[in-house]
Amino acid sequence: MHPKESEDATVELCRESLLSWYGQVKRDFPWRSNPDPYHVWVCEVMSQQTTLKVVLPYFERFVEALPNCRSLAEAPESQLRSLWQGLGYYSRVRNLQRGALHILSNYGEEFPNAYESWLAVPSCGPYTAAVIASVCFGEAVPCVDGNVVRVVSRHAKRGAEVWAPSFRNELMRELGEIICRKNPGDFNQALMELGATVCKPRRPLCEACPVQTSCQSHADGCVHLYPPPKPQKSFRDVELVGLVAQEGGQRVHLVHRRRGFLSETCGFPLLTNREELCRRVRHLGLEGALDFGSRLVKHTITRNRIRLTVAELRCSSSQLSRLISSCSQDSTHIEVQSVGTSQVRDNLSSSLDCKIWEQVFPSRFRRCSSESELW
Numbered sequence: 107m108h109p110k111e112s113e114d115a116t117v118e119l120c121r122e123s124l125l126s127w128y129g130q131v132k133r134d135f136p137w138r139s140n141p142d143p144y145h146v147w148v149c150e151v152m153s154q155q156t157t158l159k160v161v162l163p164y165f166e167r168f169v170e171a172l173p174n175c176r177s178l179a180e181a182p183e184s185q186l187r188s189l190w191q192g193l194g195y196y197s198r199v200r201n202l203q204r205g206a207l208h209i210l211s212n213y214g215e216e217f218p219n220a221y222e223s224w225l226a227v228p229s230c231g232p233y234t235a236a237v238i239a240s241v242c243f244g245e246a247v248p249c250v251d252g253n254v255v256r257v258v259s260r261h262a263k264r265g266a267e268v269w270a271p272s273f274r275n276e277l278m279r280e281l282g283e284i285i286c287r288k289n290p291g292d293f294n295q296a297l298m299e300l301g302a303t304v305c306k307p308r309r310p311l312c313e314a315c316p317v318q319t320s321c322q323s324h325a326d327g328c329v330h331l332y333p334p335p336k337p338q339k340s341f342r343d344v345e346l347v348g349l350v351a352q353e354g355g356q357r358v359h360l361v362h363r364r365r366g367f368l369s370e371t372c373g374f375p376l377l378t379n380r381e382e383l384c385r386r387v388r389h390l391g392l393e394g395a396l397d398f399g400s401r402l403v404k405h406t407i408t409r410n411r412i413r414l415t416v417a418e419l420r421c422s423s424s425q426l427s428r429l430i431s432s433c434s435q436d437s438t439h440i441e442v443q444s445v446g447t448s449q450v451r452d453n454l455s456s457s458l459d460c461k462i463w464e465q466v467f468p469s470r471f472r473r474c475s476s477e478s479e480l481w
């Protein structure tokens with residue numbers, strides 16, 4: 107057999123094994139039994155920072171309350187927030203709503219049916235657009251997520267190149283040549299499912315793998331070397347004060363951050379300048395109400411290595427608004443909301459805020475059932 111023919115036969119075999127395996131073991135999610143574009147779209151945006159298993163109850167609640175594009179486009183912000191609570195990154199649900207408005211104004215009651223058109227929908231990057239186009243409309247466009255990168259890295263012994271910014275585009279081109287044209291949606295989902303359930307980051311289950319016979323790293327006994335570790339990021343050290351402002355021991359004032367650091371999350375006011383804070387607190391006549399204690403939170407977000415001092419302040423919500431306005435050059439992006447102490451945890455949408463709350467009220471703190479619910 108000509109080497110090219112032999113290579114084609116291997117690819118064909120691999121594709122068939124993968125699809126047949128997927129047909130037998132795929133997990134039963136509601137958006138799979140009914141690949142409605144709206145459902146697939148909502149599910150994909152929801153699962154951007156977490157797993158499908160975690161997303162399931164949120165998804166069901168969301169599509170029951172907002173069953174279509176029009177209801178999503180018309181939903182008040184408070185409803186969006188409450189449906190998204192626990193998933194973090196509120197900007198995603200706002201983008202989802204922008205996407206719904208875009209679809210209604212450009213396609214009426216229909217959905218776009220091509221990859222390129224979905225790319226223009228707010229909230230949809232290449233990955234989300236590819237999932238919807240392939241699963242709902244049968245377009246042969248490959249999906250590349252972290253699971254797929256890991257499978258390819260191990261299967262074809264692809265090393266550090268997989269971390270290059272251009273690799274995902276390159277991989278899209280390569281997979282575009284071997285994707286199953288008859289059923290691209292299942293092909294994409296099979297590859298992602300393989301990464302999520304068998305070719306897992308730690309302890310891959312090679313004995314249960316449908317493409318084991320063609321896997322190069324398995325054949326060479328070096329699965330553990332792929333993918334290689336990600337290059338180290340360089341970190342920036344950040345000092346912050348997290349302000350837990352309470353009124354009468356019963357109400358806690360939280361802020362919705364519209365822009366900037368931790369934008370689109372709800373939590374405690376975060377301030378960068380401790381001296382400025384003390385000065386402004388004095389100016390408002392609240393100095394006796396401010397208590398720094400010695401509680402410290404360490405946390406890393408993207409490239410920021412944060413050391414945060416927790417301070418408590420007794421004040422009203424209007425005093426807190428004035429304080430934030432005077433400490434920040436642009437406070438228009440922050441909105442204060444007061445909640446009962448028992449509701450604080452449910453309103454927090456970042457793990458940094460959870461850590462702050464844990465410092466102040468360890469006994470009331472209910473640890474998240476899964477860290478992936480937060481970021």
Ligand code: SF4
Nearest residue numbers: 260305312315318321
């Ligand atoms: S054989 Fe093992 S390493 Fe190779 S693709 Fe399958 S699970 Fe991953």
